[in-house]
Amino acid sequence: MTPIMSVDAVSFNYAGRSILDHLSFTLTERTSAALIGPNGVGKTTLLRILAGTLLPTSGSVRLDGVPIASYAAKARAQRIAMVPQQLDVPFAFTVEQVVEQGRTPYLGRLRGFTMTDRKAVDRALSLADVSGLRNRIFNELSGGERQRVKVALGLAQEPRLLLLDEPTQNLDIGRQVELIDLLHQLNAEGITVFASIHDLHLVTHNFSHVLLMAPDCKVTQGAPADVMTPRHLSEAFDCDPARHPLLMGAAR
Numbered sequence: 055m056t057p058i059m060s061v062d063a064v065s066f067n068y069a070g071r072s073i074l075d076h077l078s079f080t081l082t083e084r085t086s087a088a089l090i091g092p093n094g095v096g097k098t099t100l101l102r103i104l105a106g107t108l109l110p111t112s113g114s115v116r117l118d119g120v121p122i123a124s125y126a127a128k129a130r131a132q133r134i135a136m137v138p139q140q141l142d143v144p145f146a147f148t149v150e151q152v153v154e155q156g157r158t159p160y161l162g163r164l165r166g167f168t169m170t171d172r173k174a175v176d177r178a179l180s181l182a183d184v185s186g187l188r189n190r191i192f193n194e195l196s197g198g199e200r201q202r203v204k205v206a207l208g209l210a211q212e213p214r215l216l217l218l219d220e221p222t223q224n225l226d227i228g229r230q231v232e233l234i235d236l237l238h239q240l241n242a243e244g245i246t247v248f249a250s251i252h253d254l255h256l257v258t259h260n261f262s263h264v265l266l267m268a269p270d271c272k273v274t275q276g277a278p279a280d281v282m283t284p285r286h287l288s289e290a291f292d293c294d295p296a297r298h299p300l301l302m303g304a305a306r
């Protein structure tokens with residue numbers, strides 16, 4: 055069980071408001087971990103810190119034992135991809151053009167778009183099952199279609215660690231299952247996954263590790279059966295277990 059990312063005593067404040075307080079955990083190579091918690095608790099903030107686009111107030115984040123702050127932006131983006139909740143595409147780009155942006159970390163003054171990049175884009179489109187949409191205008195797609203294109207964009211970076219911010223939003227149940235299958239497939243191909251998920255029913259059997267963020271910087275983490283208990287969930291989400299079928303049917 056090799057750790058790919060180690061988070062050690064990370065704290066973060068927005069204008070003095072504490073979001074993370076001495077949070078520590080590791081992500082194990084080739085596994086999928088889930089990040090759950092109520093709206094506004096800090097899930098996106100944590101993902102951005104892991105992606106290296108936001109600096110923690112204190113503590114350290116290491117990728118393969120090396121502080122992520124010491125990677126150059128391109129080197130970091132060749133290793134870590136972040137699939138955001140929302141992707142704003144200002145022009146009438148096609149799906150293919152959007153996904154090609156994922157190759158940016160590999161391009162340079164002396165290195166144009168090559169066959170390797172073309173193959174990576176084709177593979178990403180295929181894995182996310184959006185090859186059939188490649189010539190469609192991204193901004194004209196449905197929410198669920200856009201969701202899959204965003205995943206393809208992340209995969210085009212050929213990362214070792216894929217961070218996903220609510221990847222199942224807008225997906226119908228069939229597409230949710232497909233996305234979960236894709237995450238398992240990525241694990242088998244050597245990619246580590248860390249995803250924030252609001253659909254708690256998807257978490258129990260599909261993720262090996264769960265981080266539950268609750269208000270006041272309280273974090274419970276471990277195996278799904280130990281974390282996803284009615285007590286932990288009802289406290290974190292401020293919801294009476296008797297009022298929600300998912301909480302009644304939680305692990306214990």
Ligand SMILES: Nc1ncnc2c1ncn2[C@@H]1O[C@H](COP(=O)(O)OP(=O)(O)OP(=O)(O)O)[C@@H](O)[C@H]1O
Nearest residue numbers: 068069073091092093094095096097098099100139
């Ligand atoms: N740039 C910012 N400046 C100040 N406060 C911010 C900033 N970005 C986010 N916040 C606040 O920090 C808190 C955590 O936000 P974050 O987006 O990380 O939550 P989240 O758990 O991802 O929420 P959701 O489930 O609704 O997507 C929220 O209260 C949010 O309003």
